[in-house]
Amino acid sequence: MKPSPPNPNELRVLLKTITSKDASIAATVLGHAGIRAHACHTVVELVREMRGGAGALLITEEVLKDPEIGTVIAELKRQSAWSDLPVLLLTRTGAESSIVLEAMDSGANITVMERPMRIATLISAARSALRARKRQYELRAMFEGLRTADKRKTEFLATLAHELRNPLAPLNAALTVLALKSLSAEDAKPFYEMMGRQVQHMTRLINDLMEVSRITRGKIELQTEILKLDGVVHDAIELSRPLLDSANHVLNLDSADSNLIVRGDGVRLTQIFSNLLNNAAKYTPDAGIIEVEVRRIGETARVRIRDNGIGIPEDMLDSIFDMFVQVGDSARVVPGGLGIGLTLVKSLVELHGGRVSASSAGSGKGTEMTVELPLAQGEIKVRETAPVEFGTVPLRENILVVDDNREAADMLAVLLQTIGAKTRVAYDADEALQMANAFRPSIAFLDIGMPGMDGCELAQRLRANADHAGMLLIAVTGWGQARDRARIASAGFDHHLLKPLDITMLAPLLEQRASSLKEAELATAKKSGDSSVEIPRAES
Numbered sequence: 243m244k245p246s247p248p249n250p251n252e253l254r255v256l257l258k259t260i261t262s263k264d265a266s267i268a269a270t271v272l273g274h275a276g277i278r279a280h281a282c283h284t285v286v287e288l289v290r291e292m293r294g295g296a297g298a299l300l301i302t303e304e305v306l307k308d309p310e311i312g313t314v315i316a317e318l319k320r321q322s323a324w325s326d327l328p329v330l331l332l333t334r335t336g337a338e339s340s341i342v343l344e345a346m347d348s349g350a351n352i353t354v355m356e357r358p359m360r361i362a363t364l365i366s367a368a369r370s371a372l373r374a375r376k377r378q379y380e381l382r383a384m385f386e387g388l389r390t391a392d393k394r395k396t397e398f399l400a401t402l403a404h405e406l407r408n409p410l411a412p413l414n415a416a417l418t419v420l421a422l423k424s425l426s427a428e429d430a431k432p433f434y435e436m437m438g439r440q441v442q443h444m445t446r447l448i449n450d451l452m453e454v455s456r457i458t459r460g461k462i463e464l465q466t467e468i469l470k471l472d473g474v475v476h477d478a479i480e481l482s483r484p485l486l487d488s489a490n491h492v493l494n495l496d497s498a499d500s501n502l503i504v505r506g507d508g509v510r511l512t513q514i515f516s517n518l519l520n521n522a523a524k525y526t527p528d529a530g531i532i533e534v535e536v537r538r539i540g541e542t543a544r545v546r547i548r549d550n551g552i553g554i555p556e557d558m559l560d561s562i563f564d565m566f567v568q569v570g571d572s573a574r575v576v577p578g579g580l581g582i583g584l585t586l587v588k589s590l591v592e593l594h595g596g597r598v599s600a601s602s603a604g605s606g607k608g609t610e611m612t613v614e615l616p617l618a619q620g621e622i623k624v625r626e627t628a629p630v631e632f633g634t635v636p637l638r639e640n641i642l643v644v645d646d647n648r649e650a651a652d653m654l655a656v657l658l659q660t661i662g663a664k665t666r667v668a669y670d671a672d673e674a675l676q677m678a679n680a681f682r683p684s685i686a687f688l689d690i691g692m693p694g695m696d697g698c699e700l701a702q703r704l705r706a707n708a709d710h711a712g713m714l715l716i717a718v719t720g721w722g723q724a725r726d727r728a729r730i731a732s733a734g735f736d737h738h739l740l741k742p743l744d745i746t747m748l749a750p751l752l753e754q755r756a757s758s759l760k761e762a763e764l765a766t767a768k769k770s771g772d773s774s775v776e777i778p779r780a781e782s
Contacts, residue, residue, distance in 0.1 A: 539614070671700040
């Protein structure tokens with residue numbers, strides 16, 4: 243989001259004189275000089291207008307005697323750190339008046355001017371005050387930019403930690419299972435395949451970071467050649483095909499202008515269009531429609547990628563290609579990104595002499611990404627692009643695992659089964675609520691960052707149900723900042739564990755749980771006089 247420029251009200255001069263005639267004359271003089279002025283009839287009105295924006299105040303000495311003048315001084319003292327509103331004080335006696343001296347000692351930015359004065363002097367003083375005020379607005383814009391950049395950096399670091407922990411969770415669980423169980427090569431194969439997929443995901447995240455770093459430092463060089471754009475687009479589609487198919491999206495390709503020739507780096511161009519297709523696939527609900535259109539517009543090749551997904555709010559369109567920007571709450575809606583993909587696209591497109599833009603009718607109304615590249619001139623020899631190749635204590639408990647990351651949920655369930663638990667897995671909160679009522683788990687591991695109903699709301703609903711009283715709730719998440727921990731604790735969780743789950747940290751919690759249950763069992767037995775009472779446990 244770009245820093246906001248001053249609005250018209252913030253560059254006006256507010257007038258308060260002893261008579262309305264004086265104010266009218268001053269406003270007319272300033273107006274003829276191109277300076278916007280507003281005459282206030284009372285000090286109360288002056289304060290109200292100050293809050294609406296002002297470039298400078300022009301008041302007369304007599305106004306300082308108004309009983310309400312203290313509200314003006316108080317308003318000046320409440321200014322932001324960047325602001326020091328200029329005040330032009332017109333006086334007949336210069337700085338000799340005690341009331342003027344008191345005003346000057348208030349800490350306000352006051353310039354004393356003697357009356358009568360020449361018109362040129364008044365205009366010059368007003369213009370100088372407004373120039374100083376404009377510099378203050380530039381300082382405000384800089385502060386806003388720094389604040390926004392700092393916020394984005396903080397959010398990015400938290401997202402980076404979260405996204406790197408996500409693939410580490412199933413990796414860690416799979417390694418633990420392989421260490422605890424002697425599996426045949428055939429039985430171990432799914433674990434190794436899953437680990438390979440998660441390593442590839444981490445590699446993509448890290449590669450994107452390195453790509454952006456190299457581009458911003460000017461360390462990347464394109465390997466350009468003459469290419470058919472149609473072939474590049476087809477390669478990008480094939481690269482994105484698994485993501486498109488997994489969400490059952492319909493892809494419509496309109497490449498009527500199929501012989502467009504561009505000079506570019508085939509790998510990088512494929513990367514551009516694949517990133518845009520991946521975004522369209524991720525941010526479009528299942529069974530969506532994605533359209534790709536290739537057209538010649540004069541001496542430019544234009545590729546449009548449209549979807550009917552979550553869209554982009556109007557106030558985000560200008561900043562969507564900035565580093566670390568994610569649209570609204572999209573990180574929760576669709577996890578798995580760092581907010582640098584579109585920055586990478588923009589940088590690569592511009593390295594090819596082109597431009598990229600985004601348009602959307604608003605939230606929930608889809609997105610259109612447009613890439614324009616210069617057509618190759620006077621080139622004949624074209625290379626067709628090559629296809630893109632693509633020993634814990636036994637635990638006897640009913641445990642519910644809830645995570646929208648299916649592999650993370652499945653692997654944690656397998657891990658818990660290896661130490662004796664009976665598990666059920668749910669991939670969203672609604673399914674978890676139904677499963678909890680049927681399965682009656684004594685322990686639940688809940689992911690926090692799920693789309694729709696998140697883990698905190700799910701925990702609150704479980705806590706509100708008397709049938710689940712005493713259930714041990716453990717948050718398993720990649721979000722670990724102080725505010726996240728506070729929110730998770732207030733939702734009713736007993737423990738907060740970060741991904742990847744460390745079995746050495748989990749074991750003490752479960753052993754503590756077993757010890758508490760044993761104490762409760764003994765207390766019940768002692769009260770009833772029956773030392774043989776046992777608490778029923780789930781079968782493994």
